Amino acid sequence: EVHLVESGGGLVKPGGSLRLSCATSGFTFNNAWMSWVRQAPGKGLEWVGHIKSKTDGGTTDYAAPVRGRFTISKDAAKNTVYLQMNSLKIEDTAVYYCTTDRRDFDYWGQGTLVTVSS
């Protein structure tokens, strides 16, 4: 059974940094693309970015609002994907979900809340 468990959310000041983790199990992590999707309070879903599998180059893509500030990485030994968020803005406040990515999002974690506020 596939499990995705996010952690690392919390309260951070504007301009600050935070690293989210997503621990995974139940599938072949090395072959998987992984995405992060966020949802601001009361708003819709927004794709943040993804990391491709090593066989597909291991490269990353990011949505325009986070490009240059957010970085996604993977630790194959820990079956964990990370989202490093720098230069955080108030508008980054959201629940952040990690998902498996087959160009659709078939498995989701429960989400972790990030609040950016002074």
Place this chain on the structure above:
Amino acid sequence: DIQMTQSPSSLSASVGDRVTITCRASQSISTYLNWYQQRPGKAPKLLIYAASSLQSGVPSRFSGSGSGTEFTLTIGSLQPEDFATYYCQQSYSTLYTFGQGTKVEI
């Protein structure tokens, strides 16, 4: 980026109704279109992938159609558990984008 526009933004329906939600893409996306259901306080759930393929475990009252720039999600006979928000998402470009959502209310 490819823009996705859903209509309507919300709708009121009754149990047993047939419901159709439309999603339009700003350019042709072939059939790289997925649909999700999100209930309040829960993570989204994949319903339909590749425009018309039913995800495993999803009831057959859900169906998807379309290609190019216009797509529809149909719920054949609305059930109480189907009152939720529905999102489309394109994966033609690897810079994925979602529609703004359609809330299905009683």
